[in-house]
Amino acid sequence: MTESHRPAALSGIRVLDLTRVLAGPWCTQNLADLGAEVIKIERPVSGDDTRNWGPPYVKDAYGRDTTEAAYYACANRNKYSVAVDIASPRGADVVRRLARQCDVLVENFKVGGLRKYGLDYDSIRAVNPALVYCSITGFGQTGPYANRPGYDFMIQGLGGLMSITGERDDLPGGGPQKAGVAVTDLMTGMYSTVAILAALLERGRSGEGQHIDMALLDCQVAMLANQNMNYLTTGQAPRRAGNAHQNLVPYQVFAAQDGHLIVAVGNDMQFQAYCRVIGQESLAEDRRFRRNNGRVVHREALIPILAEAMKRRPRDEWLLALEQAGVPAGPINTLDQVHQNPQVKARGLLQMVPHPLAGHVPTVANPIRLSASPLTARRGPPLLGEHTAMILRERLGMSEAEIADFIAANVNQTGH
Incomplete structure (x- = not known):
């Protein structure tokens, strides 16, 4: 209209x-x-x-x-x-x-x-x-x-x-x-x-x-949004976590063969799709990692496995494969790259x-x-x-x- x-x-x-x-x-x-x-x-x-x-x-x-x-x-x-x-x-x-x-x-x-x-x-x-x-x-x-x-x-x-x-x-x-x-x-x-x-x-x-x-x-x-509530509901002050997320896993930067990319898994179905893309289907069936709350609790066990898998292919190959699988992922652009991005231009x-x-x-x-x-x-x-x-x-x-x-x-x- x-x-x-x-x-x-x-x-x-x-x-x-x-x-x-x-x-x-x-x-x-x-x-x-x-x-x-x-x-x-x-x-x-x-x-x-x-x-x-x-x-x-x-x-x-x-x-x-x-x-x-x-x-x-x-x-x-x-x-x-x-x-x-x-x-x-x-x-x-x-x-x-x-x-x-x-x-x-x-x-x-x-x-x-x-x-x-x-x-x-x-x-x-x-x-x-x-x-x-x-x-x-x-x-x-x-x-x-x-x-x-x-x-x-x-x-x-x-x-x-x-x-x-x-x-x-x-x-x-x-x-x-x-x-x-x-x-x-x-x-x-x-x-x-x-x-x-x-x-x-x-x-x-x-x-x-x-x-x-x-x-x-x-x-x-x-x-401070969710970080406020993380503290108010537990009494524990959140600490710095680098590029990781306090409440979601995996939701962070990974190193590929030739650079870095962001993987932002927001739910369990996306995690299953992500595991298929990186050739780690068994992780999605592991009782520790099947649900997000388990992945948060067992973050230290899961992330090294994912990080090692992500090093096996170039960044842009991962980005294409993850996009096709419906897994949120993206590059880390400099401002010159931002303003050349086709979506930003459009x-x-x-x-x-x-x-x-x-x-x-x-x-x-x-x-x-x-x-x-x-x-x-x-x-x-x-x-x-x-x-x-x-x-x-x-x-x-x-x-x-x-x-x-x-x-x-x-x-x-x-x-x-």
Whole structure:
């Protein structure tokens, strides 16, 4: 059935973005991709911290580095950038005036940090009671750690993720290991997106906004999922297991003749099929290994047998044979191989978006697929203050002289 395209899902929603680095910008980029108008407030001259987190940098049409860090570009497409010194009374007033016109405000200042500027939730609620106001911090608005700064890396350690990530302590290379991307920031951004959408839906019933309190630590602990329950049901803290799975066997990396592959057996029927492919049918009938719970208990006896069998053929032969048998398996790709993968290409994950310095920049498409109101990458990440004049003119009705004076004062007040 063909569906007619409708306006973007969040068309008509305006978001004031007072965030920087990754968790907050990831959230607001989701909202922008869904069609919201996102106005990113940045410090004059320096802007979002990640603008300088390079190299690498976005390339121009001639392959030369621009001044825009690739890190910044990953989380800020589809936004407008307005440079405002909120520490000045005039700058804070501009943000308050914009907040009156917005449906959502997202900020990641330290707890209480915006109160002195009159930009905290209670102050903004007084002028816009329908506003959904989302605060993202390391540890939340309450508790003994509330005033501490929080960064993804330290939260991965404090929140338990590093205790279950990495090779076993008794094997070479064992010890604590962080994830390869800032998963705590990213999950906090995703949880914050869900919370904002829920609050907007509730506002449709009540007519009132509300304050959302999001913490990196909360999200880190919550996302441990089955590992939380493994501990809560046994009283035993899970330990690092390398590429193995705590609750499924075999579900890990194996070495083939010429490389490595992942085998992810999720049920007993798949294990039977796997044993047939590797020529070890008797294992599927062994009382120790017939059921997954037995395989978990007798992991140390089973895995060496499987590992030895997997060394007998090249990786790609195994992958083809396992696919034909319906056994989940896959290669371990580098990012260049990921972006050459035919499935990744077919899904259109790599997109090019307009950029004022580079002409066009690559971006990875939002994975949300809506059939009638699809998400689009309309613009690349904005230059610092690129839309200051436009927003002041169109949203606040300021004259050209007022805009010029405001921009000049902004720069002078930052000491530059």
